[in-house]
Amino acid sequence: MTPRHLLSVSDLGLDGIDEVLRLADTFVEVGRRPIPRVPALRGKTVASVFFEDSTRTRLSFETAAKRLSADVMTFTSSSSSLNKGESLRDTVLTLEAMGVDAFVVRHSCAGVPAQVAGWLESAGGPGAGGPGGQAGSAASVLNAGDGAHEHPTQALLDCFTISRERERRFGHSPARPAVLSGLRIAIVGDIRHSRVARSNVIAFSTLGASVTLVAPPTLLPPSLAGWPVEVSHDMDAVVAKSDVVYLLRLQSERMNEQFLPSLREYTATFGLTAERARLLGPSALVMHPGPVRRGVEIAAEVADSPSSVITTQVANGVAVRMAVLYLLLGSGAQVGA
Amino acid sequence: MVDASGSRRADVLVKGEVVAEVEPGLSGGGPGTVVLDAGGCIVAPGLVDLHAHLREPGAEEAETIETGARAAALGGYTAIVAMPNTKPAADSAAVVRHVLDLAKGACCDVRPAGAITVGREGRLLAPMAEMAALGVQIFTDDGNCVQDASVMRRALEYASGLGVVIADHCEEPTLAGAGWMNEGELSSLLGLPGRPAVSEEIMVRRDLALARLTGARLHLLHLSSALALAAVREARAEGIAVTAEVTPHHLVLTEEAVRSYDPLFKVNPPLRTSSDLAALLTGLLDGTIDAIATDHAPHPPEAKQVAFSEAAPGMVGLETALGIALFELGLPAERVLALMSWQPAAIAGLSGSHGGPVAPGAPANLCVIDPSRQWKVVAAALASRSHNTPFAGREITGKVRHTIFAGEPVVIAEEAQR
Numbered sequence: 001m002t003p004r005h006l007l008s009v010s011d012l013g014l015d016g017i018d019e020v021l022r023l024a025d026t027f028v029e030v031g032r033r034p035i036p037r038v039p040a041l042r043g044k045t046v047a048s049v050f051f052e053d054s055t056r057t058r059l060s061f062e063t064a065a066k067r068l069s070a071d072v073m074t075f076t077s078s079s080s081s082l083n084k085g086e087s088l089r090d091t092v093l094t095l096e097a098m099g100v101d102a103f104v105v106r107h108s109c110a111g112v113p114a115q116v117a118g119w120l121e122s123a124g125g126p127g128a129g130g131p132g133g134q135a136g137s138a139a140s141v142l143n144a145g146d147g148a149h150e151h152p153t154q155a156l157l158d159c160f161t162i163s164r165e166r167e168r169r170f171g172h173s174p175a176r177p178a179v180l181s182g183l184r185i186a187i188v189g190d191i192r193h194s195r196v197a198r199s200n201v202i203a204f205s206t207l208g209a210s211v212t213l214v215a216p217p218t219l220l221p222p223s224l225a226g227w228p229v230e231v232s233h234d235m236d237a238v239v240a241k242s243d244v245v246y247l248l249r250l251q252s253e254r255m256n257e258q259f260l261p262s263l264r265e266y267t268a269t270f271g272l273t274a275e276r277a278r279l280l281g282p283s284a285l286v287m288h289p290g291p292v293r294r295g296v297e298i299a300a301e302v303a304d305s306p307s308s309v310i311t312t313q314v315a316n317g318v319a320v321r322m323a324v325l326y327l328l329l330g331s332g333a334q335v336g337a
Numbered sequence: 338m339v340d341a342s343g344s345r346r347a348d349v350l351v352k353g354e355v356v357a358e359v360e361p362g363l364s365g366g367g368p369g370t371v372v373l374d375a376g377g378c379i380v381a382p383g384l385v386d387l388h389a390h391l392r393e394p395g396a397e398e399a400e401t402i403e404t405g406a407r408a409a410a411l412g413g414y415t416a417i418v419a420m421p422n423t424k425p426a427a428d429s430a431a432v433v434r435h436v437l438d439l440a441k442g443a444c445c446d447v448r449p450a451g452a453i454t455v456g457r458e459g460r461l462l463a464p465m466a467e468m469a470a471l472g473v474q475i476f477t478d479d480g481n482c483v484q485d486a487s488v489m490r491r492a493l494e495y496a497s498g499l500g501v502v503i504a505d506h507c508e509e510p511t512l513a514g515a516g517w518m519n520e521g522e523l524s525s526l527l528g529l530p531g532r533p534a535v536s537e538e539i540m541v542r543r544d545l546a547l548a549r550l551t552g553a554r555l556h557l558l559h560l561s562s563a564l565a566l567a568a569v570r571e572a573r574a575e576g577i578a579v580t581a582e583v584t585p586h587h588l589v590l591t592e593e594a595v596r597s598y599d600p601l602f603k604v605n606p607p608l609r610t611s612s613d614l615a616a617l618l619t620g621l622l623d624g625t626i627d628a629i630a631t632d633h634a635p636h637p638p639e640a641k642q643v644a645f646s647e648a649a650p651g652m653v654g655l656e657t658a659l660g661i662a663l664f665e666l667g668l669p670a671e672r673v674l675a676l677m678s679w680q681p682a683a684i685a686g687l688s689g690s691h692g693g694p695v696a697p698g699a700p701a702n703l704c705v706i707d708p709s710r711q712w713k714v715v716a717a718a719l720a721s722r723s724h725n726t727p728f729a730g731r732e733i734t735g736k737v738r739h740t741i742f743a744g745e746p747v748v749i750a751e752e753a754q755r
Contacts, residue, residue: 051644089642109644110528111598118599119642147646149528198528221525222533 002327005117005141009152009199014206016327018177021160023323024316030067031319040330041070044101049092049116050144051077052108056290056314057144061104061153064321070329073100088112089119096120102140102329110147110195117141140328148193154289155199157320159207161313162244162285170283181208186238188214188270189248189297192221192259196289197248201229214238214270218259235270240279246287247272247297267296277302285309338380339671340694341679349380351701354744359695371746373739375705381674382692383415383445383702383740385681387475387504387582388558388630389655391417391447393439394432395424400635400722402436406443407755408633408655408721410747413737415702416446416682416691417633417655421457422480428452428463433471444747444755445740446702448685450475453492453503459483462492469499474686477504479558480605482540484510489544493553502580502684504556505544507565508606512536517645519592519607527595529645532607534562541565545572548579556684557581559632561606563616570625580684582630583617585654585661586727594727600641600648601727604634618666621676628681629673631658635723652727656719661728663708663735670708705739712736720753 046065348363391405421427440447451468513536520531548555594602634651682692716724740748
């Protein structure tokens with residue numbers, strides 16, 4: 001069953017993820033056409049509601065929506081009324097009143113997409129009193145990144161990238177739906193503050209990969225109980241035996257918050273330096289959700305090396321987001337020409 | 338009838354502001370006497386809340402002394418301690434006098450607590466003697482912890498000379514300050530920054546050490562963790578003059594409530610785990626905890642209909658505390674009333690007027706509780722100006738039927754009379 005919202009990548013389950021990846025194959029093909037557009041979501045309105053700035057993710061979603069012929073509405077906090085004292089709930093219900101089929105929500109705090117989904121579902125209920133006052137909204141909510149919680153579409157595009165790149169490069173085409181079966185994937189860096197890490201741990205392990213987190217203990221979550229992961233602090237050993245090395249962005253603030261002594265020490269211990277990259281196996285992939293800080297988590301020459309699929313991730317982002325929008329909003333009919 | 342001296346069957350006759358007679362089979366008090374039906378009910382000394390935020394002056398959109406006192410009366414309280422984190426803070430005789438003026442005519446006795454430090458900033462001692470002269474018995478910077486150990490030491494020393502109590506909100510801010518929920522497995526999963534239980538334990542242990550050093554009386558506000566409770570138990574065994582309270586929400590709700598990301602469940606200290614709940618309940622049973630206090634913290638909807646990060650912490654509790662405590666803790670009514678009436682009255686220095694045995698000549702501050710009344714918490718029906726209850730929709734058995742404050746029935750048949 002297709003979920004109404006995509007708040008966590010776990011909402012999809014193994015079969016749901018597989019369906020997104022298969023749809024994405026179709027949309028990659030659409031993207032290669034002279035006019036890369038299909039009428040699948042004609043008449044639908046997708047609102048990108050970004051309370052935290054992220055031009056890349058927003059443009060990726062908006063491009064995806066436009067290629068599906070949806071109308072796109074953009075709300076960013078810089079142009080918002082939040083500074084004028086409007087509550088988050090009022091902002092959402094105001095947009096809803098304009099007629100929105102999907103909210104793509106980004107916020108610096110975990111849980112906001114779930115809150116938005118709750119407000120939409122109860123809009124017009126007793127005591128709601130929001131603008132419009134309609135009796136519940138049927139709109140979907142897509143989590144485009146919430147605090148340190150999740151970033152489901154990033155995880156989906158990462159799974160897509162790993163699976164399809166391995167197929168394209170090395171002819172590996174594993175059985176569906178667990179297309180990452182047997183792969184050893186290392187996620188390196190600031191796991192604690194990373195929504196990408198949380199979604200990817202779920203998605204990678206759901207698809208059959210074994211995941212190792214590599215970070216200093218300060219940058220791991222306070223508890224990893226129940227996480228399907230192993231933990232290592234030895235970057236060299238992990239790099240040498242991983243099929244995928246996934247590097248996370250390191251924010252400079254972390255030094256001031258005493259998570260790390262210095263960027264230099266971080267790079268020396270956990271960075272994918274040119275020297276360390278020589279330990280990579282011949283078929284290993286190097287990934288990063290961007291924006292990349294060259295020279296910090298990854299050396300410039302490694303980011304530009306053949307192992308790196310960083311720009312492929314970005315390219316696949318549009319197709320995967322098309323797939324997600326189509327899955328949640330589409331009629332279920334064949335993707336048209 | 339249940340009070341500190343035990344339980345018995347009797348009628349109560351109130352004349353003026355005092356209890357006139359307590360006997361079985363009393364027949365009226367002559368013409369004009371109001372008769373309140375207490376059939377099947379527990380008659381008890383009025384409840385005393387050590388910890389209510391009434392928001393006035395400064396945040397009257399959330400609560401006023403009038404609305405907060407009305408909510409309290411409906412909850413069976415005849416006295417509540419008003420926390421000093423108002424705007425301006427109750428850190429001077431002038432603000433305390435203002436609160437006392439506003440409290441005249443309220444549905445219950447409103448006793449302001451004073452701030453320990455000027456502006457609750459943790460630096461300079463507030464004029465405690467001036468405030469104590471107005472009747473202030475409890476001093477706290479609640480909401481803030483007194484972070485500077487030297488300031489806390491001096492506050493305890495100074496207070497001991499005045500015979501007043503220093504109460505602390507124990508969370509080490511450098512550990513807890515950046516968090517919004519209990520730190521642990523769930524916070525790691527939800528991606529919300531946590532407030533570790535050790536931040537409470539560390540501050541409780543520091544305060545206990547300072548209480549040992551100074552010999553001063555210390556009251557610990559809203560304990561939430563098994564770790565803190567263990568520290569208090571040790572201190573009591575050692576003979577340190579400490580009392581402690583716990584809230585209904587920390588006794589019956591766990592961090593699981595935060596899974597919804599509903600900021601209604603954001604509170605400091607945060608809701609913790611089921612093993613903390615069990616430890617707190619043990620603390621109630623073995624006497625480590627002296628009182629159940631509400632930490633009634635009203636907030637308007639706009640302070641809660643925002644991201645978890647931006648939401649104001651706290652939840653209302655005056656109207657639900659007794660029902661929750663009676664129905665959900667599995668304790669005998671006598672024990673619940675001790676924790677909510679005479680024991681907190683003693684901590685707040687109110688034993689002469691509240692929480693005392695129901696006997697001829699005693700001030701008539703009483704509540705009448707129907708232990709078999711079934712009801713459902715409806716947020717919008719609360720008398721508090723704010724409706725941020727974590728118990729909305731909860732089915733509870735046990736409710737206050739009447740409240741008599743200074744001889745006047747301020748609540749009759751679950752209705753506030755003014």
